[in-house]
Amino acid sequence: MRFSERVAIVTGGASGIGLAVTTRFAMEGAAVVIAGRDQERGLAAAAGLAAAGATGSVRFVRTDVSDAQAVEDLVAGTVDTFGRLDVMVNNAGVEVDERPDGPATEADWDLLFDVNTKGTWFGCRAALPHLLDTRGVIVNNASVAALIGSPGHVAYSASKAAVVNLTKTLALTYAEQGVRINAICPGPILTEMTKAAWESDGGDEGRRRNLALCPARRAADPAEVAGLVLYLASPEAAFITGAAIPIDGGKSAGLMTIDRYRW
Ligand SMILES: NC(=O)c1ccc[n+]([C@@H]2O[C@H](COP(=O)([O-])OP(=O)(O)OC[C@H]3O[C@@H](n4cnc5c(N)ncnc54)[C@H](O)[C@@H]3O)[C@@H](O)[C@H]2O)c1
Numbered sequence: 001m002r003f004s005e006r007v008a009i010v011t012g013g014a015s016g017i018g019l020a021v022t023t024r025f026a027m028e029g030a031a032v033v034i035a036g037r038d039q040e041r042g043l044a045a046a047a048g049l050a051a052a053g054a055t056g057s058v059r060f061v062r063t064d065v066s067d068a069q070a071v072e073d074l075v076a077g078t079v080d081t082f083g084r085l086d087v088m089v090n091n092a093g094v095e096v097d098e099r100p101d102g103p104a105t106e107a108d109w110d111l112l113f114d115v116n117t118k119g120t121w122f123g124c125r126a127a128l129p130h131l132l133d134t135r136g137v138i139v140n141n142a143s144v145a146a147l148i149g150s151p152g153h154v155a156y157s158a159s160k161a162a163v164v165n166l167t168k169t170l171a172l173t174y175a176e177q178g179v180r181i182n183a184i185c186p187g188p189i190l191t192e193m194t195k196a197a198w199e200s201d202g203g204d205e206g207r208r209r210n211l212a213l214c215p216a217r218r219a220a221d222p223a224e225v226a227g228l229v230l231y232l233a234s235p236e237a238a239f240i241t242g243a244a245i246p247i248d249g250g251k252s253a254g255l256m257t258i259d260r261y262r263w
Helices: 016-027 039-051 068-082 106-134 154-177 192-200 204-212 222-233
Strands: 007-011 031-036 058-062 087-090 137-141 180-186 244-247
Touching: 007 016, 007 068, 007 106, 016 031, 016 039, 016 087, 016 222, 031 039, 031 068, 039 058, 058 068, 068 106, 087 106, 087 222, 106 137, 106 154, 137 154, 137 222, 154 180, 154 244, 180 222, 192 204, 222 244
Parallel strands: 007 031, 007 087, 031 058, 087 137, 137 180, 180 244
Antiparallel strands: none
């Protein structure tokens, strides 16, 4: 119950990594607000957690994170309802199919930067005045693609690299006032986003190719990522700020080539 009496917002919190994070917060006593675009899925996630015996209350607020005013309203409404905000998890994100023979269009670049980059910034900007009151925490979901080059993901990688640097810059700005701001950089995680990417890359062959680039040779469960997010949000991580932490099965450690150098 590390988060009883605490209030968290999780954007994109009704599916994949976001749902795993929402679940862990609710099971550890926090009041959680799921912010997302899909009302049906958001309400179902909130009801499902209540039925599963979550100790913290879970609400859904329909929000498009690329809409600055909607994000301001989300945060203001959360503070009106619960009286405080302790944790802002900027997790919502999108990926587009970028192929060497069909690079992302300008509309794709706009979408990726509007949601992944500006959406994260809008969440930080809206939350910070309240996090100053609670000495709270921001966790931004970037990607391993923010740390290393990822052929075929030019626009997505750029949008996530910007998330890492906005995280570091904000962390420097607010460290002395006790607000901690970190990014996580996941490698392959078993979510709808990953399954769709494998599918458009040829199904099983796409999966095989993708996992060949991951030293651990597997995709992680979203719950593994949630564990890191909750740790970063907890007092145990009190001296960690401005970090971009890979959770990627070793993918960012170096080039994964061939097996013959294994002892
Ligand atoms: N799955 C992976 O392997 C992986 C790896 C690295 C980073 N990530 C990042 O993790 C985050 C979560 O992705 P996921 O893998 O759980 O996939 P997902 O598709 O299940 O989750 C993305 C969520 O963001 C929401 N969303 C998208 N656009 C939005 C908008 N404009 N406003 C509000 N919500 C919006 C979606 O509805 C969805 O709930 C994303 O930022 C993604 O880029 C995922």
